[in-house]
Amino acid sequence: MADCIGCGRELTQNEIALHKKIKDVRDTEFFCIHCLAGYYKCEVSALEEKMKHYIFLGCPLFEENQ
Numbered sequence: 037m038a039d040c041i042g043c044g045r046e047l048t049q050n051e052i053a054l055h056k057k058i059k060d061v062r063d064t065e066f067f068c069i070h071c072l073a074g075y076y077k078c079e080v081s082a083l084e085e086k087m088k089h090y091i092f093l094g095c096p097l098f099e100e101n102q
């Protein structure tokens with residue numbers, strides 16, 4: 037699995053999926069949820085809500101059990 041380009045932490049499948057969803061699906065390097073929140077100057081909890089929403093919708097990029 038890839039590492040975050042912001043902080044170097046190992047990424048989860050859902051963090052990669054979230055990056056693709058809200059930034060660019062063609063990106064090959066990704067931010068973790070914390071660096072993504074920093075990038076967009078929003079709350080991590082807001083991104084977690086988005087992630088849950090995409091999982092709820094059944095988006096195939098996301099894993100349900102993580």
Ligand SMILES: [Zn+2]
Pocket residue numbers: 040041042043044045067068069070071072
């Ligand atoms: Zn990071």
